[in-house]
Amino acid sequence: MQLALAPLQTYTDYHFRNAHLAVFSGVDKFYAPYLKLNNDGTIKNAPKIDILPKNNPHVAVIPQLMACSEPEFFIMADYIESLGYTELNWNMGCPYPMVTNKNLGAGILNKPSEIFQLFDTIFPKLKMGLGIKMRMGLESTSEILEILPRLNDYPLTEIIIHARYAKQLYNGSCDHERFLECISLTNHRLTYNGDIESKEDFDDLQVRFKGIEHWMIGRGAMKNPSLFEEIRFGIVDPGDLYRDKLARFSAHLTDSLLECNPDRGYALSKMRSYWEYLSDGLSDGKQLYRKLKKSKSIEEFHGFLAEML
Numbered sequence: 201m202q203l204a205l206a207p208l209q210t211y212t213d214y215h216f217r218n219a220h221l222a223v224f225s226g227v228d229k230f231y232a233p234y235l236k237l238n239n240d241g242t243i244k245n246a247p248k249i250d251i252l253p254k255n256n257p258h259v260a261v262i263p264q265l266m267a268c269s270e271p272e273f274f275i276m277a278d279y280i281e282s283l284g285y286t287e288l289n290w291n292m293g294c295p296y297p298m299v300t301n302k303n304l305g306a307g308i309l310n311k312p313s314e315i316f317q318l319f320d321t322i323f324p325k326l327k328m329g330l331g332i333k334m335r336m337g338l339e340s341t342s343e344i345l346e347i348l349p350r351l352n353d354y355p356l357t358e359i360i361i362h363a364r365y366a367k368q369l370y371n372g373s374c375d376h377e378r379f380l381e382c383i384s385l386t387n388h389r390l391t392y393n394g395d396i397e398s399k400e401d402f403d404d405l406q407v408r409f410k411g412i413e414h415w416m417i418g419r420g421a422m423k424n425p426s427l428f429e430e431i432r433f434g435i436v437d438p439g440d441l442y443r444d445k446l447a448r449f450s451a452h453l454t455d456s457l458l459e460c461n462p463d464r465g466y467a468l469s470k471m472r473s474y475w476e477y478l479s480d481g482l483s484d485g486k487q488l489y490r491k492l493k494k495s496k497s498i499e500e501f502h503g504f505l506a507e508m509l
């Protein structure tokens with residue numbers, strides 16, 4: 201069994217990944233949020249810094265990019281390769297219209313011939329391994345039935361499927377029936393992703409999707425960062441030990457944020473956004489988050505945390 205942390209832009213950056221590694225366990229691979237180009241053709245700075253080896257000294261990271269043409273792809277792939285990475289992931293899942301309207305993210309899923317044309321030009325020149333992370337379609341989950349068999353012709357390292365179609369955004373349920381159909385349509389290593397929020401969710405899906413060895417978890421791990429070890433080792437600890445780990449995790453996150461940017465207001469706003477998720481995993485989380493939201497400084501924020509955890 202292989203467990204991966206999903207990329208969540210503005211959340212699962214190197215601060216989060218390193219703090220997770222310091223306090224929790226159970227993750228085999230961390231996927232970094234996507235690299236994207238500015239209008240002038242340069243790579244956006246935050247994701248560029250996020251994957252620097254010095255920021256990821258102990259973590260197995262797979263960088264991700266978002267592109268819709270060969271030149272764009274290679275601006276980012278060359279940068280990733282120059283940092284020493286041997287594998288990258290292509291985002292074909294971002295569902296937002298301002299992205300999909302430009303053929304980026306999931307916007308290419310209803311134009312399979314464009315995907316294959318891009319692969320035909322990119323693969324002969326690419327020295328790194330390439331995997332894709334995709335939705336099951338842009339407007340319907342049946343789109344993937346056409347795409348998957350033809351992807352067998354390309355030497356992809358893996359296919360990660362978030363089992364929704366893009367028009368759902370993050371709403372409604374994952375289409376497990378369709379994912380079951382996908383299993384027999386691909387020869388590639390297949391990863392399931394979508395709505396794993398507890399060990400019970402995982403156990404149910406593992407029974408249902410026989411043969412799937414690779415799993416990716418995003419929001420479930422933002423709410424409960426110990427979810428990976430619960431799944432892997434079967435130990436569920438909703439008590440004091442977990443709360444102590446959360447306090448240490450928060451301290452790591454804050455230190456890392458302040459080290460990179462001394463603006464304490466920025467650290468406070470980032471910690472608030474992490475805790476919007478983290479509080480959801482605690483029985484008294486609503487009350488806790490109400491208090492945290494009121495804090496006016498990062499010191500006050502940690503004071504409230506110490507009091508409540």
Ligand SMILES: Cc1cc2nc3c(=O)[nH]c(=O)nc-3n(C[C@H](O)[C@H](O)[C@H](O)COP(=O)(O)O)c2cc1C
Binds near residue numbers: 420
């Ligand atoms: C705030 C947010 C940011 C995300 N950023 C990315 C991203 O950068 N790249 C990507 O492939 N998916 C991104 N996703 C999608 C997640 O990686 C994942 O596929 C999705 O949340 C479903 O998995 P989950 O139910 O385990 O969270 C993002 C999702 C959210 C909620």
